[in-house]
Amino acid sequence: MQIILNNIVPIPLKEKLLSKKSDVWNAVQHFSSKDWVKIKAPSGTGKTTLIHILYKIRFDFDGEMLWNDFLSNNTNENIIAETRQQKLSIIFQDLRLFPNLTARENIELKRVLPKPYYDASTIDLMAEKLGVTHILHQRTGLCSYGEQQRIAIIRALIQPFELLLMDEPFSHLDKENITIAATLIAEECAKRNAGFVLTDLDDDNHFNYSKQLSL
Numbered sequence: 001m002q003i004i005l006n007n008i009v010p011i012p013l014k015e016k017l018l019s020k021k022s023d024v025w026n027a028v029q030h031f032s033s034k035d036w037v038k039i040k041a042p043s044g045t046g047k048t049t050l051i052h053i054l055y056k057i058r059f060d061f062d063g064e065m066l067w068n069d070f071l072s073n074n075t076n077e078n079i080i081a082e083t084r085q086q087k088l089s090i091i092f093q094d095l096r097l098f099p100n101l102t103a104r105e106n107i108e109l110k111r112v113l114p115k116p117y118y119d120a121s122t123i124d125l126m127a128e129k130l131g132v133t134h135i136l137h138q139r140t141g142l143c144s145y146g147e148q149q150r151i152a153i154i155r156a157l158i159q160p161f162e163l164l165l166m167d168e169p170f171s172h173l174d175k176e177n178i179t180i181a182a183t184l185i186a187e188e189c190a191k192r193n194a195g196f197v198l199t200d201l202d203d204d205n206h207f208n209y210s211k212q213l214s215l
Contacts, residue, residue, distance in 0.1 A: 001068065001087040001162035001195075002032040003054055008063035010049045017046075023213035024050060026063070033162040033195040036207055040200060041215030047199035048093050050215065051167040054197065055090050056080055085114050089161035091169045095152045099141025103132065103151045106140055110159040117160040126154045129184055131177070145172040153181055157188045164189060164196040170206070182206040 009017060009026050017025050024039065025046065031037055031054070041047050052058040053065060067083060089110075097106045107123050127133045130150040135143050140151060149172045156164060164185070170178045186207055189196055198207070199215070 001083075002030060002066075003163070004064075004066040005029045006064040006066070008053065008061050008065060010046055010053070010058075011060045011062060013046050013049065014062070020045075022215055024215050029213070031163065031195065031197050033193060034210070035195040035197075036189070036210045037195070037197045038200065038204070038207070038209045038212045039197065039215050040203065040212065042201060045215050047215060048167050051090070051093075051165050051197070051199060054165055055084070055088065086160050087162045088165065089156045089159055089163075090165040091152050091156045091167065093167040093171070095148050097140045097148055097152060097155075100139060102137050103127075103140050103143065103147075104136040106151060107155045107158055110155045113159075118158055123154065123158060126157065126184065130154065130181060146174075146177065149173060150177070150181065153185065157185065161192065162194050164194060166196060166198040168200050169198065170200075178206065 005024065006028055007026050008024070013025075023029065039047065039050070049058060053061060056067070067079075104123060108120070111118060111120065111123065123136070124133065127136055130153065132147055132150045132154075135147050135151075140148060143151065149169070153169060156166075166185075169185075170181060173181060185196070188194070
């Protein structure tokens with residue numbers, strides 16, 4: 001999986017970015033399964049916008065984006081669905097869990113579509129590592145933000161992927177839980193020879209990044 005950005009500029013941020021130098025906006029940049037990428041940026045500079053553009057849920061930008069050899073605005077719905085199911089996973093900043101489903105049910109939705117990548121027992125193994133076994137049968141809307149974030153991480157890791165998108169994936173976790181979650185993510189990416197793109201506010205040493213960019 002490779003994503004190429006060719007002079008992408010989000011239209012809502014166009015005026016704000018005119019005088020700002022960026023490694024990503026209005027530049028040629030690529031992300032692939034070979035890269036572990038950290039993108040650091042302060043609030044309001046488009047971290048979430050970038051992740052949404054890469055995942056193809058926002059199209060309000062100038063420039064071109066390619067998923068492999070497909071131009072973003074020419075990719076049909078079947079290719080989008082297949083790519084999201086098989087090659088591209090995501091941890092949203094706002095998590096996007098279904099509050100009336102249990103934690104396990106939220107994870108299962110990704111595990112079984114289009115066909116299981118992992119056995120169901122892997123949910124229990126990941127939940128044990130992240131310390132959320134006790135909430136698997138609890139409605140997600142009743143869980144704390146930190147618990148929900150760990151469930152969202154498991155949901156992203158339970159499906160196949162070549163590239164993992166992460167938008168401030170540890171914002172609700174303490175230092176100990178960040179270390180545990182980052183270790184699990186690194187293990188899963190290494191196991192699959194997969195890459196990731198992570199956005200965050202500050203510098204960190206959670207991963208052995210191959211590329212660090214400023215937005």
